[in-house]
Amino acid sequence: MKKQLIAAAILLGLTGIATAQTVATVNGTKIDSKEVDNQVAVLVQESQNQIQDTPELRKSITGRLVTRTLLIQAAKKQNLDKDPEYLNALNQAEAEAKRLGDDKKPGFKEEWAFFKDNLLTQAYLANVAKNNPVKPEDVRNAYNDMVKYYSGTQEVQLGEIITRDADTANKAIAKLKEKKSFATVAKEFTIDPAGRENGGIPKGYVAMKDLQESATPVYNAIKDLKKGQYTPAPVQGNGNIYAVFYVNDKRNLKLPTQKEMEPILSRRLQSATLAQAIDQLYKNANIK
Numbered sequence: 001m002k003k004q005l006i007a008a009a010i011l012l013g014l015t016g017i018a019t020a021q022t023v024a025t026v027n028g029t030k031i032d033s034k035e036v037d038n039q040v041a042v043l044v045q046e047s048q049n050q051i052q053d054t055p056e057l058r059k060s061i062t063g064r065l066v067t068r069t070l071l072i073q074a075a076k077k078q079n080l081d082k083d084p085e086y087l088n089a090l091n092q093a094e095a096e097a098k099r100l101g102d103d104k105k106p107g108f109k110e111e112w113a114f115f116k117d118n119l120l121t122q123a124y125l126a127n128v129a130k131n132n133p134v135k136p137e138d139v140r141n142a143y144n145d146m147v148k149y150y151s152g153t154q155e156v157q158l159g160e161i162i163t164r165d166a167d168t169a170n171k172a173i174a175k176l177k178e179k180k181s182f183a184t185v186a187k188e189f190t191i192d193p194a195g196r197e198n199g200g201i202p203k204g205y206v207a208m209k210d211l212q213e214s215a216t217p218v219y220n221a222i223k224d225l226k227k228g229q230y231t232p233a234p235v236q237g238n239g240n241i242y243a244v245f246y247v248n249d250k251r252n253l254k255l256p257t258q259k260e261m262e263p264i265l266s267r268r269l270q271s272a273t274l275a276q277a278i279d280q281l282y283k284n285a286n287i288k
Contacts, residue, residue, distance in 0.1 A: 023062055025288040026069040036061050070281040072117050075124035086123045090116060128277045134269045142265045143258045154208050155253040158222065159183075159201035159230075159246035161190045169234035169242040176230055182246045201248050208253075221245060 021033040039061045043051050051057065080086055093115065097103050103112075159182050163169045172189040176182065183199025190200055211219040221235045225247045234242040255261075 024066055025286075026066055027073055027286050029069050029073065031062065031065050031069060035065055039065075066287060067278060068117070068121055070278070070285055071121035071124050074281055075120045075127075078124070078127065080123045080127060081120055083123065086120065089123075090119060093119070125274055125277075128274055129270055132273045132277075134266045134273075138269055139262055139265050140258065142269060143261055146261070146265075147255060150207060150209055150253055150255060153253050154250055155205040156208060156211075156222065156247055157201065157203075157205050157249040158218075159186065159199070159248050160192075160195065161186045161200050161244040161246075162192045162195060163189060163234070163242045163244075164191060164240055166234050166236070166242050169244050172244050173230070173232065173234070176244070176246075182230065182248070200246070205249070205251075218243075218245065222247060226250070 022030045023033045023036060024031040036058055040053050040057060043057070043061075044053060075081060094103075094112075097108075097112070102108060161169065161172045161182075163172065168189060172185050175185045175188070181199075183201065186200025187196050190196055192200070194202070208219065208223065211222075217235055217237075221231045222245050225231070225245075227247055227250050230246040231244055234244060236242055
């Protein structure tokens with residue numbers, strides 16, 4: 001668990017904090033705009049400008065900082081900042097920083113404070129999971145619910161050609177009407193690098209029920225298609241993205257066994273427990 005705490009905190013990143021305008025107040029604790037600025041800068045840089053600085057991005061980051069603040073407050077309320085396991089993990093991380101010479105770099109003091117708080121949020125979530133373990137009967141019930149939900153349904157191996165405009169998508173459809181193979185057309189027109197490699201057809205299958213639930217436009221476009229058929233018109237996605245879908249295969253869905261699904265269901269149930277704990281923190285919080 002110690003290694004998990006350190007790794008999780010490192011993944012959150014080390015970001016400098018400076019005094020700036022207040023963007024939110026959480027139970028009296030202020031969140032400065034400089035924190036948002038720093039995280040935006042990191043995301044833009046790491047994505048090589050694929051992620052842009054937008055109001056939506058800033059809103060999302062502010063929300064994550066509010067959650068982080070609630071977790072820190074809850075952890076300190078439970079005295080987890082004095083817990084031997086947390087302190088030991090912190091000491092290990094500090095020793096590693098000194099070994100690498102990071103403690104001599106400019107801004108380390110601010111970065112270290114941010115790191116400590118991130119580590120503390122992970123300690124709180126680990127403590128919630130420890131006190132609310134997933135029970136075997138919970139996993140069994142979740143599996144039975146899944147069987148009921150997917151009973152009698154199908155799954156599809158779905159090919160797709162992704163384009164930046166409707167005209168290009170229609171050109172791809174015209175090629176398919178000329179009896180060109182989907183793989184050939186996908187390699188010519190799709191903007192997806194993986195699609196150009198595999199002819200637009202991934203190896204995996206997706207459940208029709210999942211498409212119906214989470215990608216309704218795609219589901220509506222392909223639900224009546226048979227094996228070997230494609231969408232006769234482009235399907236518009238987010239922004240100026242258009243897609244042509246192709247049913248490479250369609251079959252009755254066969255679920256994995258309960259034993260095979262147990263690790264996945266356990267993680268899902270634990271994630272739900274953590275989400276409920278965070279939701280309760282929000283309900284009890286005074287956020288401005």
